[in-house]
Amino acid sequence: MRCQWQTGLLVPQPCEGMAAGGCAHCGRSLCMEHTVMGPSGPACPSCANTQQGYEQNEETELEATRSSYYTQYGGAGYFSGRDRKSVEKETTEGYDEFET
Amino acid sequence: MRLHDLSPAARQAAEMQAIRGEWEHAAFDQLLKELVTYATGMNNQLALLKRWMIAAIVVAVWCVIAGLKVIDNGEGAMGAAILVGGIAHLIVSVVFWRRPPKKALPKDALAMVQQLFRQVRQDLDAKVTVRVNVDLSGPTEAKRGERQELPARGFASRHQFVYADPWCQLRLQLRDGYTLTLRQLDQHVEVRRLKRKGTGYKTKTKYKKICRLTATIVPPGPVEWVGQPWVDPTWERLRVAKKKGLDVAVLDRWFVYKEKDAKPKQNPSGDEAVGMLYRLCSMRPVEAR
Ligand SMILES: [Zn+2]
Numbered sequence: 001m002r003c004q005w006q007t008g009l010l011v012p013q014p015c016e017g018m019a020a021g022g023c024a025h026c027g028r029s030l031c032m033e034h035t036v037m038g039p040s041g042p043a044c045p046s047c048a049n050t051q052q053g054y055e056q057n058e059e060t061e062l063e064a065t066r067s068s069y070y071t072q073y074g075g076a077g078y079f080s081g082r083d084r085k086s087v088e089k090e091t092t093e094g095y096d097e098f099e100t
Numbered sequence: 101m102r103l104h105d106l107s108p109a110a111r112q113a114a115e116m117q118a119i120r121g122e123w124e125h126a127a128f129d130q131l132l133k134e135l136v137t138y139a140t141g142m143n144n145q146l147a148l149l150k151r152w153m154i155a156a157i158v159v160a161v162w163c164v165i166a167g168l169k170v171i172d173n174g175e176g177a178m179g180a181a182i183l184v185g186g187i188a189h190l191i192v193s194v195v196f197w198r199r200p201p202k203k204a205l206p207k208d209a210l211a212m213v214q215q216l217f218r219q220v221r222q223d224l225d226a227k228v229t230v231r232v233n234v235d236l237s238g239p240t241e242a243k244r245g246e247r248q249e250l251p252a253r254g255f256a257s258r259h260q261f262v263y264a265d266p267w268c269q270l271r272l273q274l275r276d277g278y279t280l281t282l283r284q285l286d287q288h289v290e291v292r293r294l295k296r297k298g299t300g301y302k303t304k305t306k307y308k309k310i311c312r313l314t315a316t317i318v319p320p321g322p323v324e325w326v327g328q329p330w331v332d333p334t335w336e337r338l339r340v341a342k343k344k345g346l347d348v349a350v351l352d353r354w355f356v357y358k359e360k361d362a363k364p365k366q367n368p369s370g371d372e373a374v375g376m377l378y379r380l381c382s383m384r385p386v387e388a389r
């Protein structure tokens with residue numbers, strides 16, 4: 001069994017570490033790193049955010065911001081076309097070279 | 101945290117007031133952590149010093165009044181002692197106040213970079229370093245532009261100075277081959293109004309900080325952008341520009357901060373920057389996501 005937790009925000013990808021158990025709330029299998037312990041059993045970072053009494057760690061904080069982006073900007077990266085007009089092709093001016 | 105408690109890399113950055121070059125992810129994370137802690141500590145220290153200074157003035161004024169009263173009552177020696185004690189306290193405070201930690205780092209600006217990096221670190225290609233050019237020295241005199249005259253609008257005269265501070269450049273390589281860049285340009289506008297008062301003039305200064313965050317996404321090869329991110333029509337602009345034959349998507353967002361007594365120190369949060377990168381990433385063709 002592989003860990004079913006998705007890591008990353010801009011390029012989400014499955015963790016695929018060896019699963020050591022599962023989330024007591026949503027049932028997905030989890031590796032040790034993505035398991036958060038709490039009063040109602042092991043949880044994934046997402047369920048640890050919504051269930052009472054789970055301690056927060058870096059992974060749950062990342063998950064909280066991730067879900068706030070999804071809500072704020074509407075869906076898993078897809079957006080409505082109502083602001084289509086604000087995209088304009090500009091090939092002549094405007095973009096200065098950026099070579100850090 | 102003091103300067104000599106910092107790791108050599110953080111100490112060098114704090115002394116130079118700059119972060120430059122190529123950084124391994126773990127080292128960059130550690131550097132930012134140290135610098136944010138250091139900057140926060142220093143800012144608190146300055147705030148404390150300011151409060152102490154105010155207390156010192158109150159005590160000194162009180163001592164002068166009390167000292168004069170005591171002298172009035174015929175106890176000259178004691179009155180003089182109180183008077184001298186108060187003034188000495190004030191002088192010592194002024195001396196301390198005039199040598200604050202010399203190189204205060206911009207806490208909010210550093211916090212943005214740290215927050216941004218923490219949130220996107222998992223998405224980066226672990227083998228590629230982060231390219232950084234961050235200037236933490238703020239709106240120094242060297243960044244001040246020419247004096248610009250403004251319409252008087254009932255005042256004796258109005259003019260402004262603009263400090264241009266392109267302090268932040270970051271280049272991040274995503275694990276799917278796309279490259280993200282983030283730049284920030286701060287423009288500090290200082291408007292001075294001269295008012296005639298009696299025989300002389302009275303100056304009043306207002307401060308405004310305009311931040312322009314520019315995020316770009318550079319594809320690894322020819323690409324057809326598909327997603328249509330949400331764009332705020334007032335504060336944002338999205339465009340596609342050609343660079344070395346590639347279509348680069350560019351998102352700008354403006355922020356404005358105003359203050360009465362000093363140049364504003366606020367900075368957009370890391371969440372704002374990540375939100376911009378997130379929306380640019382949503383333009384990638386489906387197979388890339
Ligand atoms: Zn779960």
Ligand SMILES: [Zn+2]
Nearest residue numbers: 003015031034
């Ligand atoms: Zn995992």
